[in-house]
Amino acid sequence: MKAVRLHRYHERPAVEEVRDPEPTGPFDVVVRVGGAGLCRTDLHIVEGQWADRSNVPLPYTLGHENAGWVHAVGSAVEHLSPGDAVILHPLITCGFCRACRSGDDVHCEASRFPGIDTDGGMAELLHTSARSVVKLAPGVEPASVAALADAGLTAYHAVKKALPLLYPGSTCVVVGAGGLGHIGIQCLRAMSATRVVVLDANEEALALTREWGADETVVADGKHVDRVLELTDGHGAQVVLDFVGERGAERDSWAMTRRAGSDFVIGYGGTVQIPAIDVISTERNVIGNLVGSYNDLVELMALNAAGDVHMLTQTYPLDAVNDAMDDLDAGRLRGRGILVP
CATH class of the missing domain: 3.40.50.720 (NAD(P)-binding Rossmann-like Domain)
Incomplete structure (x- = not known):
């Protein structure tokens, strides 16, 4: 599959072919990405501002604002089916620590953060967890709401x-x-x-x-x-x-x-x-303030479905990631840039 890969800090990422992810655990979910938001954090990552916080080995795939369709699920996932339109909470959380148990899962003690400290969603497919998946209301296109996963x-x-x-x-x-x-x-x-x-x-x-x-x-x-x-x-x-x-x-x-x-x-x-x-x-x-909880995302999507909150977006093909970064850096974007594989 195609993915936006960062090889070195202070250099722009490149689009290249990598191996498709597959479910390896019972609660794993692989999502076919319909839209990946471009965030100023992605610029800060390229600048190296997150290097000593994420400790992610390079190269890796950017993208922490993701929505799409369920592609494959692990053996224990019963509430999701291939083809379901979904938006993804930005963190992959354990579900067992005190923060998760209290609904404050943004502070999960064992979290992973796709696009920050593990491979993200600026790609054709994304590996995540069933705990991170929120189904979209009927008729909602993933690309139109992808950036609600972090910016929203x-x-x-x-x-x-x-x-x-x-x-x-x-x-x-x-x-x-x-x-x-x-x-x-x-x-x-x-x-x-x-x-x-x-x-x-x-x-x-x-x-x-x-x-x-x-x-x-x-x-x-x-x-x-x-x-x-x-x-x-x-x-x-x-x-x-x-x-x-x-x-x-x-x-x-x-x-x-x-x-x-x-x-x-x-x-x-x-x-x-x-x-x-x-x-x-x-x-x-x-x-x-650091993103929000899974329940926060569910509540936000309810506001979106009711027509109270909508995202202003501008779409780019995945191959144009650096054009999108240029527009964001120069202040030419209104709302949020969305990369569509």
């Missing part, structure tokens, strides 16, 4: 955690209107009565956010922090969802968070540097 899931997870803080009359600032941000806006609108203020440097992207549920938009032009403070009577927002996390956004997000407010760090690449006295004296919180 991560955004939903952050919004769900923030909901107790977002009472009617509160303000939530969404930093970044891209692949994650546009899902976060829709989740906020579907699940809360907060005022949604969206911040982005791209005015074209901002223009799209009104239809997703933004109440206010602010251009990131160097004066954006002051503008957000004006919109909140000088106090800042109860919650800031930072979907950028680099190039100064991590600094600005903290500055836009009010006393006792919460700065959710979702995007990354930069460094959060905050004097301890600022945390203590204002009782502000910094909250990390």
Whole structure:
């Protein structure tokens, strides 16, 4: 089969032929990939940012946002059949550790993460576990929802955690209107009565956010922090969802968070540097976010099936992976790039 393989850090991946995966365990599932999302994390992987965290031996196959059709199953899998349309939770989890038992399987003690520390789904076939598979609603095409497996899931997870803080009359600032941000806006609108203020440097992207549920938009032009403070009577927002996390956004997000407010760090690449006295004296919180649980994904897909959340996508053939990476890196993508084998 064809697969997008990373051979060396700081060099773009190549599309090449590799052996087809097969079920080897009773709960294994092999999925014929219908769409694999392209994430900024894939750029960070190529840059080597994950090298000392994933410890994955090179070469390996990229791709952690995957959907498709069941191709083959292990002997103990009874609830899935070849041909079922599915989306995949990004982690392969054990089901036995305390985190899994409590439904917090994103912190599974024995997890594997296709596309991060083992072969992923930028390929024609993907090996995963029955624990990771969510069936799609009838009529849903895998390529249209593939990126919900990470971009959507991560955004939903952050919004769900923030909901107790977002009472009617509160303000939530969404930093970044891209692949994650546009899902976060829709989740906020579907699940809360907060005022949604969206911040982005791209005015074209901002223009799209009104239809997703933004109440206010602010251009990131160097004066954006002051503008957000004006919109909140000088106090800042109860919650800031930072979907950028680099190039100064991590600094600005903290500055836009009010006393006792919460700065959710979702995007990354930069460094959060905050004097301890600022945390203590204002009782502000910094909250990390890493994808979401299997149940989070099921809930997100219910919102998608109801028409409350949809993914803006642009498709590319698998062989055009580096064109897609160029578009993402240059900011030309609106929503999420999807590789279709």
